[in-house]
Every structure is written in C-alpha cells, then in structure tokens.
Amino acid sequence: MKEIGVIPNWHKSNTTLVVDKIKKFFSQRRIPLHVVDSDQADFYSSVSLAEQLSELHNRLEMIIVVGGDGTILRVARDLAGWDVPVLGINLGHKGFLAEIEVEQMERFLQYIATRQYDYQDRMMLEAKLYRRDEELGCYLALNDIVVARGPFSRNIKVDSFINNDFMESYFGDGIIISTPTGSTAYSLSAGGPIINPVMELFVITPICPHSLYNRSVIVDGSDTISLKVDSRQVQVVLTVDGQVRFALEDDDRILICRAKQKVKLVCFHENSFYRLLHQKLKA
Secondary structure (H helix, E strand, O other): OOEEEEEEOOOOOOHHHHHHHHHHHHHHOOOOEEEOOOOOOOOOOOOOHHHHOHHHOOOEEEEEEEEOHHHHHHHHHHOHHHOOOEEEEEOOOOOOOOOEEHHHHHHHHHHHHOOOOEEEEEEEEEEEEEEOOEEEEEEEEOOEEEEEEOOOOOOEEEEEEEOOEEEEEEEEOEEEEEOOHHHHOHHHHOOOOOOOOOOOEEEEEEEOOOOOOOOOEEEEOOOOEEEEEEOOOOOEEEEEOOOEEEEEOOOOEEEEEEEEEEEEEEEOOOOOHHHHHHHHHOO
C-alpha cells in the first residue's frame, strides 16, 4: 500500500487524540502514514494546500481528513487536481461530507487497511467572475456558489441566464447555485431539494425571495449559468463554499459551469446515502 496522508484540523477539539489513534492503528499494521502538522499546512493561508503540500503529490493512495465539513471542503477544492480519494472523519456537527464518525473510526480504518472501500466521483462547479469583460477570478466549489447581500437589509437583484437564455430576475437576499453534494448545505436551509450526490446537475435556489413563490430550479450539468448583479448601492458578496469571499459591484457577471475536476470521496458498502441522510437529519 502507498502512503496514506492525514490532514487534521488542529483547531478542533479532540483532534490530537483522534490523530494519535490513527497513527497507532496504521503503525501496528506497518502501513506508511504521513500526518500533516500545523507547520506544513495552514488552513488560513491564501496559499493553496496543493502548493503547501506539493512534496506529497504522487505519494499518496488516500487522504484522511480529520475535521468538519469546512475542513473537507478546503482539502477537496485545493487538492482536486491530485486525483486522490478523500476520506472524512467527522469532528464537526452534521458532517454530511464526512463518511464516518469518530466512534466508528477503528472499524472503518480496518476496511481501509484491507482495501475494502470504494469512492464516488463528485462534480464540482467552476465560477468565473467578470467585471467590464475583465476576468477577475476563477473559483472551484464542491458545495455551492452564492451571491448574497451584505449586512444591510435592502434587497438585491440578480438576473439569471441559462445558456444565454434569460430565465429569471431574483429579488431578495440572493441566490445559491449548488451541486448535488451541496444540496444538503446552504441550499437545504433556503428550502432547496435534497439531491443524490452522485448526480450531475445544478440546483438554483433563491434566498428569501421578495415574491409569492419560492421554487428551486434544477439545471442539467452540461448547461452554463450566468448571473448578473444589480446591487443598487448595497454591498453584495460572492462566496465559494462559504469560505472564499469577493465583494461584487453593479453589472458584475458570474459564469458558472461544471468543472473538469472532480473530487473522489471514499465510501463504504454499508453506508448508503439514504441511510446516512436519515441519520444526519433525524430529530
């Protein structure tokens, strides 16, 4: 077996205890392990993890992420080009991206040691931001791209187009463009549908729309979505997976399409999406 990388969020409580258990487990089985310490990778740095951990590229069979969904999202975005399966061990709350909980860890690590696991390819979004025909940035997202108002209470207007065809003008707090993986995140809170994460499509969900209807629209994964911002002098922000932020101006355009990169999330036969969904959402 090639080397297994462990990327912990050292800011989470109990991280050290969990990592020590992982080290002991693989050491007893003489499986090479590389645990990334806080000096090797800084989650708060503007430098991508791919640059910070470049020496690990091509050495890893799997990456184990110890943390919550936010940690997994950062790793998934930054290391999407590595084409290495990612396994999440949940130290957060709901943990929809994490395949296993801490109390289940030893049983599932045994599956890893004996290679009794599979992975799912999860689609990602690519968003390009334009201002007066100049490209200001290109972003990858595993969960969602959100255009939303800032701290003021006034509505904003976002015009949406599908393949250059006008679809709708959304008045309200903003709009969410979600992947199926992200359908259980912000989109769900805004009233969007839950989608099986292996599907390839977009979900467009308005945030607190100023209208008599609130309906999500499901768009084919091969389509291109264009958003045009009308802020009316109110602060508007573009967010990527709730982690990357960029201030928008009137008439800024965001082009969103399916990314070439995909994220491989490790899964196990006994954990189906619908079983996990019931466990995560039950009262």
